[in-house]
Amino acid sequence: MHLITEQIQDVSILVEEDSKTGEKKNYFIEGIFLQAEQKNRNGRVYPKRILEREVNRYVKEYMNEKRGFGELGHPENPTVNLPLVSHMIVSLKAEGNDYLGRAKIVGTPNGEIVKTLIDEGAKLGVSSRGVGSLQEKQGVNYVQDDYFLATPADIVADPSAPDAFVRGVMEDREWVYTTGGALIERKIDNWKNIITKTPKRNLDKAKISVFEDFLKSL
DSSP states (O other): OEEEEEEEOOEEEEEEEOTTTOOEEEEEEEEEEEEOSSOOTTSEEOOHHHHHHHHHHHIIIIITTTOOEEEBSOOSSSSOOGGGEEEEEEEEEEETTEEEEEEEEOSSHHHHHHHHHHHTTOOOEEEEEEEEOEEEETTEEEEOTTOEEEEEEEEESOTTOOHHHHHHHHSSOBEEEOTTSOEEEOOHHHHHHHHHHSOGGGHHHHHHHHHHHHHHHO
């Protein structure tokens, strides 16, 4: 299964202040986090029934349990890394085929970075993250039933980045589920396939490439 991300830039930033002291208390971002039944700029369509199922699961298992976190930047795997958390999802509701979300910026190091960026007037966006397979039909990639929503919103600074940048950075790895539900990167098989399928004249270069990829994964 591929790591699947979608970016949305139309999010609002809210800052709550103490009415007496004027001190800033809470920072939020809100807007459309997810969209179903329409082709997005990455050429993908999320069927409503799949997205609805995953949102309901996410709300029940993560958001309602106060562990619906997101990160700052472009994570390269589908699991949330707590040291990198910048915000917590506090609301995620359907409005037609859109899912409107609200996230509170928390007091972690990355959260403080986001608060500083907001204070400086930075334009931020959100990027959903999940894993699943795709089926192409007439040039459109449809997300399949095995889709798993990891987080509806990571905070990104380049929501207008070209589609190729998103695919190149975020979808160059495959993931599988173990029986216990954990996610394990399926890299070893990919490396073997590269070595076995590379013509002998290019084998040395392929081995170097695989070794460099291995070093990056450490």
